[in-house]
Amino acid sequence: MSFDLMEIDFAPLIISLRAATMATIVTFFLGIAAAYFVSGYQGKFKGLIDGVLTLPLVLPPTVLGFLLLVLFGKNGPLGKFLTAIGTTVIFSWPATVIAASVVAFPLMYRTVRSSFEQIDQNIIYAARTLGVSEWKIFWKITIPLSWPGVAAGTVLAFARALGDFGATLMIGGNIPGKTLTIPAAIFFAAESGDMNKALLWVILIFIISLIVMTLMNYWTDYQRKLIISAGRK
Amino acid sequence: MKKVSWLLVLSFSLLIILSSVGCNANNAAQSPEKTTQVEPVEIMVSAAASLQNSLTELQKDYAQKKPEVKLTFNFGSSGTLQQQIEQGAPADLFISAGKSQMDALGQKDLLVKESRIDLLGNDLVLVTGKEDKKVTSLEDLAKADVGKISIGTPESVPAGKYAQEALTSLKLWDQLTPKFVLAKDVTQVLNYVETGNVDAGLVYQSDAQGSDKVKVVMALPESSHKPIVYPAAIISATKNQQAAEDFLNYLQSSDAQKVFTQYGFKSIAK
Numbered sequence: 001m002s003f004d005l006m007e008i009d010f011a012p013l014i015i016s017l018r019a020a021t022m023a024t025i026v027t028f029f030l031g032i033a034a035a036y037f038v039s040g041y042q043g044k045f046k047g048l049i050d051g052v053l054t055l056p057l058v059l060p061p062t063v064l065g066f067l068l069l070v071l072f073g074k075n076g077p078l079g080k081f082l083t084a085i086g087t088t089v090i091f092s093w094p095a096t097v098i099a100a101s102v103v104a105f106p107l108m109y110r111t112v113r114s115s116f117e118q119i120d121q122n123i124i125y126a127a128r129t130l131g132v133s134e135w136k137i138f139w140k141i142t143i144p145l146s147w148p149g150v151a152a153g154t155v156l157a158f159a160r161a162l163g164d165f166g167a168t169l170m171i172g173g174n175i176p177g178k179t180l181t182i183p184a185a186i187f188f189a190a191e192s193g194d195m196n197k198a199l200l201w202v203i204l205i206f207i208i209s210l211i212v213m214t215l216m217n218y219w220t221d222y223q224r225k226l227i228i229s230a231g232r233k
Numbered sequence: 234m235k236k237v238s239w240l241l242v243l244s245f246s247l248l249i250i251l252s253s254v255g256c257n258a259n260n261a262a263q264s265p266e267k268t269t270q271v272e273p274v275e276i277m278v279s280a281a282a283s284l285q286n287s288l289t290e291l292q293k294d295y296a297q298k299k300p301e302v303k304l305t306f307n308f309g310s311s312g313t314l315q316q317q318i319e320q321g322a323p324a325d326l327f328i329s330a331g332k333s334q335m336d337a338l339g340q341k342d343l344l345v346k347e348s349r350i351d352l353l354g355n356d357l358v359l360v361t362g363k364e365d366k367k368v369t370s371l372e373d374l375a376k377a378d379v380g381k382i383s384i385g386t387p388e389s390v391p392a393g394k395y396a397q398e399a400l401t402s403l404k405l406w407d408q409l410t411p412k413f414v415l416a417k418d419v420t421q422v423l424n425y426v427e428t429g430n431v432d433a434g435l436v437y438q439s440d441a442q443g444s445d446k447v448k449v450v451m452a453l454p455e456s457s458h459k460p461i462v463y464p465a466a467i468i469s470a471t472k473n474q475q476a477a478e479d480f481l482n483y484l485q486s487s488d489a490q491k492v493f494t495q496y497g498f499k500s501i502a503k
Contacts (some may be wrong), residue, residue, distance in 0.1 A: 045449075076428075174416065184417075191388075
């Protein structure tokens with residue numbers, strides 16, 4: 001296997017990392033907020049809301065991409081609004097962030113929600129009877145107790161965001177140096193028979209994913225030990 | 234809670250009943266066939282995705298002509314199909330949208346060489362949204378008020394390769410490069426044009442004809458790109474060479490070619 005490293009354009013690496021990182025930040029907050037809302041909500045629409053929020057996990061990414069294209073496209077409701085304020089997201093790098101966020105969101109939301117629901121409610125009731133504000137309960141009790149779930153959700157969301165291909169390609173298009181992510185670069189390299197290039201990207205994305213997940217695992221373990229030792233005091 | 238479990242039981246039993254009815258119907262339909270036919274043959278055809286509609290129609294016709302032959306199609310991009318065949322996927326016949334994929338298989342001795350023919354032709358056309366009046370000629374593409382233009386990725390999509398050739402020979406390629414959105418296949422190009430997210434796209438006549446949301450502005454001059462052909466060949470690993478040859482001959486018959494032209498393809502005289 002021989003190829004000139006200088007000939008490879010490394011833009012997809014930057015684009016992928018930017019999209020995955022920003023999407024992880026977005027889903028981190030949106031996912032926690034949605035999980036908090038749904039786990040506290042007891043109305044009859046709970047099942048429906050949960051279904052809608054989980055839908056991106058079930059839909060094929062290209063279908064999701066098509067829906068996003070219709071929504072954010074020139075004639076779509078959000079697209080029209082964006083055009084009115086003088087901007088478009090389709091075929092630009094924010095499109096890669098939007099696509100990655102949407103596909104990653106359910107993983108964050110579901111993981112965090114289940115860890116929220118595993119918290120012993122008596123602790124929260126106790127805090128309430130002691131007059132602690134809901135805001136403080138959330139930050140001092142709910143989040144620390146469900147931290148492993150939050151961390152796991154974040155890792156999953158990052159991995160999913162980094163790996164997305166279908167939805168990203170649909171609303172981002174393949175514009176080399178602007179919206180071409182690593183998974184898309186792998187696809188196009190493999191399709192055109194350039195197996196060396198495809199392999200290089202596969203190895204790269206493999207290494208990145210592995211490093212991120214391993215680091216996150218060690219960090220979560222470390223945090224968990226901190227919580228346990230704090231509990232012993 | 235009780236209600237829910239009853240509902241579950243009910244829906245499950247309904248599912249079981251329905252599926253068993255389905256099985257029976259199948260058996261009933263198959264049994265008389267088994268007694269009359271000698272040996273059913275199955276042919277796997279790997280074909281370019283753009284042929285899906287026309288081949289599905291021809292499949293029905295062929296089932297009447299030769300009921301003992303069961304046709305199975307695997308539609309995909311020509312590049313993917315080529316890779317699959319190289320990796321030993323079971324295919325008897327390959328119909329590619331581009332010559333290069335067929336050439337690659339030929340070089341690796343995966344084809345029955347003498348079976349290779351050029352089955353069909355196609356035109357490359359410029360399409361815009363149905364209501365769009367901005368683009369009326371190829372030269373308009375360079376105008377400032379014409380935004381994004383979509384074509385297939387030249388390295389992997391044959392239609393994109395032809396588009397690149399044509400625009401290069403018409404001296405428009407360099408000028409238009411900043412406006413390009415490269416798509417993973419022709420369907421995606423059509424999608425972008427249909428939803429109005431690009432102002433124009435270059436696709437095959439047969440693809441444009443299948444969509445009622447785009448209009449064909451013009452066909453690109455044939456002299457501007459290599460002739461568009463769909464080569465077909467029998468895969469050397471086939472176990473049913475005779476049946477595959479018969480089907481390939483059928484596809485070249487005037488009846489079959491007529492169906493192809495209805496879908497926007499060009500018939501190539503042998």
